[in-house]
Amino acid sequence: MAKNLVIVESPAKAKTISGFLGKDFLVKSSFGHVRDLSKKNLSVNIEKDFLPHYEITPDKTKIVSELKRLAGEAETVWLASDEDREGEAISWHLAETLHLDQEKVKRIAFHEITRQAIAEAVNNPRRINMNLVDAQQARRVLDRLVGFELSPILWKKVKPALSAGRVQSVAVRLIVEREEEIKAFQASTSYKVTANFDVETSQGRTNVQAELPQRFDTRQEAVGFLEKCRNATFRISDIETKPVTKAPAPPFTTSTLQQEASRKLGLTVGSTMKVAQQLYEAGKITYMRTDSVNLSSLALAAARDVITSAFGKEYVKTRQYTTRTKGAQEAHEAIRPTYLDQSAIEGDPTERKLYDLIWKRAIASQMSDALIEKTIVTIDISTATEKFIARGEVIRFEGFLKVYMESSDDESGEDATSILPPLNVGQELYLKDMCATQKYSQPPFRYSEATLVKKLEDLGIGRPSTYAPIISTIQKREYVEKGDKTGEWRNFDVITLKKGTFLEEVRKEKFGFTKGKLIPTDIGTLVNSFLVKYFVNIMDYHFTARVEKDFDEIAQGKKVWNEMIKKFYGPFHQQVELTLNSNEKVKGEKLLGQDPVTGKNVYVKLGKYGPIAQLGETNNSVKPKFSGLRKDQSIDTINLEEALALFQLPRELGEFEQSEIVIGLGRFGPYIKHRNNYYSLDKTDDPHTITLERALTIIEIRRQEEKAKIIREFDGNPPVRIIRGRFGPYISSGKDNFKIPRDREPETLTLEDCLRIIQSTPPARSPKKTGRKK
DNA sequence: CAGTGAGCGAGCTTCCGCTTGACTT
Numbered sequence A: 001m002a003k004n005l006v007i008v009e010s011p012a013k014a015k016t017i018s019g020f021l022g023k024d025f026l027v028k029s030s031f032g033h034v035r036d037l038s039k040k041n042l043s044v045n046i047e048k049d050f051l052p053h054y055e056i057t058p059d060k061t062k063i064v065s066e067l068k069r070l071a072g073e074a075e076t077v078w079l080a081s082d083e084d085r086e087g088e089a090i091s092w093h094l095a096e097t098l099h100l101d102q103e104k105v106k107r108i109a110f111h112e113i114t115r116q117a118i119a120e121a122v123n124n125p126r127r128i129n130m131n132l133v134d135a136q137q138a139r140r141v142l143d144r145l146v147g148f149e150l151s152p153i154l155w156k157k158v159k160p161a162l163s164a165g166r167v168q169s170v171a172v173r174l175i176v177e178r179e180e181e182i183k184a185f186q187a188s189t190s191y192k193v194t195a196n197f198d199v200e201t202s203q204g205r206t207n208v209q210a211e212l213p214q215r216f217d218t219r220q221e222a223v224g225f226l227e228k229c230r231n232a233t234f235r236i237s238d239i240e241t242k243p244v245t246k247a248p249a250p251p252f253t254t255s256t257l258q259q260e261a262s263r264k265l266g267l268t269v270g271s272t273m274k275v276a277q278q279l280y281e282a283g284k285i286t287y288m289r290t291d292s293v294n295l296s297s298l299a300l301a302a303a304r305d306v307i308t309s310a311f312g313k314e315y316v317k318t319r320q321y322t323t324r325t326k327g328a329q330e331a332h333e334a335i336r337p338t339y340l341d342q343s344a345i346e347g348d349p350t351e352r353k354l355y356d357l358i359w360k361r362a363i364a365s366q367m368s369d370a371l372i373e374k375t376i377v378t379i380d381i382s383t384a385t386e387k388f389i390a391r392g393e394v395i396r397f398e399g400f401l402k403v404y405m406e407s408s409d410d411e412s413g414e415d416a417t418s419i420l421p422p423l424n425v426g427q428e429l430y431l432k433d434m435c436a437t438q439k440y441s442q443p444p445f446r447y448s449e450a451t452l453v454k455k456l457e458d459l460g461i462g463r464p465s466t467y468a469p470i471i472s473t474i475q476k477r478e479y480v481e482k483g484d485k486t487g488e489w490r491n492f493d494v495i496t497l498k499k500g501t502f503l504e505e506v507r508k509e510k511f512g513f514t515k516g517k518l519i520p521t522d523i524g525t526l527v528n529s530f531l532v533k534y535f536v537n538i539m540d541y542h543f544t545a546r547v548e549k550d551f552d553e554i555a556q557g558k559k560v561w562n563e564m565i566k567k568f569y570g571p572f573h574q575q576v577e578l579t580l581n582s583n584e585k586v587k588g589e590k591l592l593g594q595d596p597v598t599g600k601n602v603y604v605k606l607g608k609y610g611p612i613a614q615l616g617e618t619n620n621s622v623k624p625k626f627s628g629l630r631k632d633q634s635i636d637t638i639n640l641e642e643a644l645a646l647f648q649l650p651r652e653l654g655e656f657e658q659s660e661i662v663i664g665l666g667r668f669g670p671y672i673k674h675r676n677n678y679y680s681l682d683k684t685d686d687p688h689t690i691t692l693e694r695a696l697t698i699i700e701i702r703r704q705e706e707k708a709k710i711i712r713e714f715d716g717n718p719p720v721r722i723i724r725g726r727f728g729p730y731i732s733s734g735k736d737n738f739k740i741p742r743d744r745e746p747e748t749l750t751l752e753d754c755l756r757i758i759q760s761t762p763p764a765r766s767p768k769k770t771g772r773k774k
Numbered sequence B: 001c002a003g004t005g006a007g008c009g010a011g012c013t014t015c016c017g018c019t020t021g022a023c024t025t
Helices: A011-020 A058-073 A085-097 A115-123 A130-157 A168-184 A219-229 A254-265 A269-281 A297-311 A349-364 A449-458 A467-476 A522-534 A543-555 A561-581 A640-646 A692-709 A751-760
Strands: A004-008 A025-029 A035-037 A054-056 A076-079 A105-107 A189-201 A204-211 A234-246 A370-381 A384-397 A428-440 A480-485 A488-498 A501-511 A514-520 A590-594 A601-607 A610-615 A625-628 A651-656 A659-666 A669-674 A677-680 A710-714 A720-725 A728-733 A736-739
Touching: A004 A011, A004 A058, A011 A025, A011 A115, A025 A058, A035 A085, A035 A130, A054 A058, A054 A085, A058 A085, A076 A085, A085 A130, A130 A522, A130 A543, A130 A561, A168 A449, A168 A467, A168 A514, A168 A522, A189 A219, A204 A370, A219 A384, A219 A428, A219 A488, A234 A384, A254 A269, A254 A349, A254 A449, A254 A467, A269 A349, A269 A449, A269 A467, A297 A349, A449 A467, A467 A480, A514 A522, A522 A561, A522 A601, A522 A610, A543 A561, A590 A640, A601 A640, A651 A692, A659 A692, A669 A692, A677 A692, A692 A710, A692 A720, A720 A751, A728 A751, A736 A751
Parallel strands: A004 A025, A004 A076, A076 A105
Antiparallel strands: A035 A054, A189 A204, A189 A428, A204 A384, A234 A370, A234 A428, A370 A384, A428 A488, A480 A514, A488 A501, A590 A601, A601 A610, A610 A625, A651 A659, A659 A669, A669 A677, A710 A720, A720 A728, A728 A736
């Protein structure tokens, strides 16, 4: 029996620390928070100074009872959760739920996982900091009040099962407003002039590319300029060289890792975290949920050694980075390899690539600045006052660039700089060709998962552990979706001057296409404008920053937590009541026009299951016709024609096997209905134009596919079938399905075997509906 | 997995942050 019980947050950390502490110490993990407000109800007593009602989180009951037993046996319980607001609260909740005596409890924090740091922590125990705990309670209660009072308003006013909260609603707002900016954006064009010159140098005859720094607003001005250059001579009037140093980026935090993994490896925020978790559990990297750019002294020393032996002493420059992130709590190190001398690891390709990225970033962060020499060459035109500029870049000392270069989100990808040949002032350049190209101004970019995380972090909204969940929540609620827009083509002019003659052409470019960027849905747009209208305070981009300031003051003992909450709740709740009592329903209804056949009005609006079109009036004795919008349509952009087309479905196509065939459009796309059976159309089939013949073919194909899944079939009432399912073979009888024991070959099962299995096992219900929806 | 959508009313949904396994017809 151990004399000392140490409780940390993560089991992987428990394992490593266990190795440093002797036999007298048993190290266990709480797996994060063990207690929280109940999921079912508000659990905050408004009348009693916002007293929170906590209960043990259902999936933690086992670990709590184990910890309770071990704590009872131990002489001292060391609470070693992280040293931040949530960590302090975890320690307090543990002390409360485990019923620990004050004298028995010691609160410690490990700043580094080294023998020395751990010994130091054990030698400097303290009491739980109740101010910090109160700051966490304030945070928790505020989020609960906002979430559980706002969400029901949405159920009533917009659609059931929606949600709102301090973080998610602002994330949606960012995306909605960006889309509005893009929609309102009017591209303007200008003409960019570039030139190619020949030049004699000590290295022979070579080519120099130059650009006019200013642009022309009109085609006429651009052509006028080219005209002037037709018989000009070009001469270098100035060469300026200046050294520039470039410093490496700090080692990864959660947010920067997600951004770089997205840019360089094309990973989603979610998969980055999943892979990082695997690396962490395998002991390959330090903790992956962190907002700190700090590296331990141990890591710095290791980096110094690795860089020296791999590249030489002159490549070393260790640094202590300081975070500039709003609200950073810095309970952990930056993300780095556990062993910096391991430049590569075993594992699957994604693990190896992500590790490589983390290794390079950490190593580069401790390497020398790169030394770059930039050259700007000014070229005079004999017949014009404008000047061409040629830019060159030479790396004089690679420094950290030997290992790693951070990517940027800038999508333009222009202004490539090149290496210039040796040039002299006064030297003449010979024009090969000159080009005036029409350029369109760019609209603001749509957020990707990773750029949204960056924006949220900049605003101080959300925490490393929640970035990935936020992204998935706003998609699960169908506020935003990762969408592709095919884009359109547009023309642009290119006027070329070559050997004294003009060539004018019109080229085509695609614009406005996106892939995998976050686009708001109709629901997202409607909910956002509703919340912004009635709850500006909470929807304000700086709301979180403001309440964080309050939390900080609570942590410093300058404010009392429930008084702060009271001040917030009064006006907030009043607004909630006011909104609930208003008659406004948020359906986004829009009149598109009249149906030319019936003369009835055609509307689009948000229905119970998503956007719908409506033909006729709802307050009439004649019921209106409804039809759901297709996935690629939205209330915002659909026109009358497209809406009318929707009402042509469902339509009768003909008869087959004495029953009619109907083509319809359901929640999962177009389908054929025949005798209560549904058959999905292929992507290439259009429900509006599909022929009876094609429909029959599809039915035949689908029937064959069904048959192919049946391994064996036994007569009976109901018949028993062995079917090849998505997760392996199973037995189907009536409406129920049954798992086949692993040791049985499905091909050899007899009817008796099947009946025995059916008797002895409970039917496998399909999982809850919510779990299946993506 | 599927054809809804009015309106009635039952009973349900929901927040943010801390941590990992279950579980797979």
